[in-house]
Amino acid sequence: MDLNTQEVHLSHYWNIIYKRWKVALSIVVVVMLGTYLASEFAKPLYRSVIEIQIERENPNQLTVDDLFGIAASDQEFLQTQYVLLKSRGLGEKVIDDQKLLSDPEFYPPGINGKTPAQIAQIRSQMAGAVVGPLDVTPVRSTSLVDVGYVSTSPRLAQKIAEGVGDSYIRLNNEKKFESVKQAGDFLDRQIKQIRDDIDDTRQKLQHYGETKGIISTADASSIPFQRLMKVNTDLQNATNLRLEKQNAYDALLRTNPESVTSGDPLVTQLTEEESRKTREYQQKLTTLLPGHPDMVTLRNSIEKTHQSRASAIAAAFQRAKDASLRDLEAARQSERQMYSAVDTQKQETLNINASAAGFTDLTNTLTSKQALLDQLEKRQNETEVTARLRGSASSNNIHIVDHAQLPTSRFNVTMKKNLQSAFPLGVVLGLAAIFFLEYMDR
Known part of the structure; x- marks a missing residue:
């Protein structure tokens, strides 16, 4: 009975479509024609x-x-x-x-x-x-x-x-x-300012030496003064060493652990072992399924080796950081000691001759500014080189x-694609119109 009902329904729908097929065809033609005209007159992109x-x-x-x-x-x-x-x-x-x-x-x-x-x-x-x-x-x-x-x-x-x-x-x-x-x-502005400061300091130094009756540091023969010059040099060396160690430590922290530990014997061994097992896995994969017990065992072994390698890299990298940090702390301690030595020697020198201490301060100021001037002039030369490099x-x-190529085809949708999209739309609209008209006739 259900089959008969279904046959009645299908034949009923078919009769409706057959009775008004011209309506559906007209709608399909209108949609296709409209799409054709719209595509024909649309600007190609x-x-x-x-x-x-x-x-x-x-x-x-x-x-x-x-x-x-x-x-x-x-x-x-x-x-x-x-x-x-x-x-x-x-x-x-x-x-x-x-x-x-x-x-x-x-x-x-x-x-x-x-x-x-x-x-x-x-x-x-x-x-x-x-x-x-x-x-x-x-x-x-x-x-x-x-x-x-x-x-x-x-x-x-x-x-x-x-x-x-x-x-x-x-x-x-x-x-x-x-x-x-x-x-x-x-x-240029900084160099001019430093040069002016150096000239001013030289005039003050000359006036101070003349009023106090102090000879120049080049001719000074006092033992405290010579010691002060030496510890100042040692302090500069200690500061340079500390900066070098600090830069090395900072660079290490920014470096990929694998590149730092590439020379570690254990890391090298585990890397080679992982590569060997991976190649073996790929070779066996041509004959065995991934779920095969041998493949599962080999895959677990590769994962274990990978984890061991990661742990070895982390450990080696930590050792490298610890060693670099120890070097940095040693350099800091040396710098602090040199600062203390400079302060002690300065006090001794001041106790011997306060006037000479003032002369020394001016001399050190002049030396520092001269060093700063040298650094700025060096950077100025680097800037000139940079300008020439950037000009090339x-x-x-x-x-x-x-390079950009001359387009040979349209970027927007083509006529063929538009018509392919319009046909099923016209069919759907035509069928909808048929059943709507049938409903209205009732």
């Missing part, structure tokens, strides 16, 4: 992509940020570059570099007869036409970024995408050059990996 590699700047090159110890993480650096690629400033630079205002496909009115002020205003207004259709897509886990531009003209899409890469590199070079220039100007293409940290 083309997309061209340029791939750029963005790396951190060479740390050996000096900028104002380097002088003050300002540094950003790699992620912050890359995120900043992505924002710069979409900035209006870069868009205006692309317009200038590529002469887009004279390109009829980009700006049909042209700029003939326009004043510089009008051109600047137009450039500012059209910057959005460059950065608006621009999409910046970082390639995951790399320093690569894809920059794409969408336009109704394939030639313009390629031109602007390529122009963004070129102008971005130029803008980066200009900013680096300006940064180096600022560092150079800062050093080999120093650039941004490279074009793949």
Whole structure:
């Protein structure tokens, strides 16, 4: 009985469809025709992509940020570059570099007869036409970024995408050059100030020696003074040693434990053992299933070896840190002892001749400022070298990996895909119309 009922229902539905099939066909035709016309008259869009590699700047090159110890993480650096690629400033630079205002496909009115002020205003207004259709897509886990531009003209899409890469590199070079220039100007001011201080200190030293009747430190023969000079030298050496140990310890903390412990015998042995077992596992995998007891045992052995290797790396790295920390503490203790020795010797010297102590202080001040001047002049020379390096293409940290290509196919949906989507939609709408009309007739 159920089968008869079902047959009645199906035949009933079929009769409804057969009676009004022309309605459904008309709707399908209308939908297909509308889709065809919409696709035919829609503007085609083309997309061209340029791939750029963005790396951190060479740390050996000096900028104002380097002088003050300002540094950003790699992620912050890359995120900043992505924002710069979409900035209006870069868009205006692309317009200038590529002469887009004279390109009829980009700006049909042209700029003939326009004043510089009008051109600047137009450039500012059209910057959005460059950065608006621009999409910046970082390639995951790399320093690569894809920059794409969408336009109704394939030639313009390629031109602007390529122009963004070129102008971005130029803008980066200009900013680096300006940064180096600022560092150079800062050093020039500091060097001038230190030189003025040195001249003033020399005059004070000469006046002090003349009024107190003190000979120069070069001719001084008193034993306390000679001892003071020696412990000052020892203190400087101790401070340098402490800084060296501190830098070594800080560098160790920032270093990957595996690179630090690569020479450890146990780590080397476990690394080779893990590699050997892994190769054996891969070889057996060609003949045995992963669930085979031998494969399970071998996989457990690999995991155990991996854990042992990780523990060995951690232990070796801890030993390296402990050794480096001991060296640092020893250097600190030596520096503290030298500070104490300097204070003691200074007091002894002051007790012998207070006037000579004052002369020595001025001499030490002069020596310190001279050392500071030498350091600043050295940095100034480094800055000049940096400027020359940054002026060469080999120093650039941004490279074009793949140039923008001329698009040969549309970026938006094609006629074929639109019609394929429209046909089932027309069928559904046609059937819905048939059953709606049947319902209304009741």
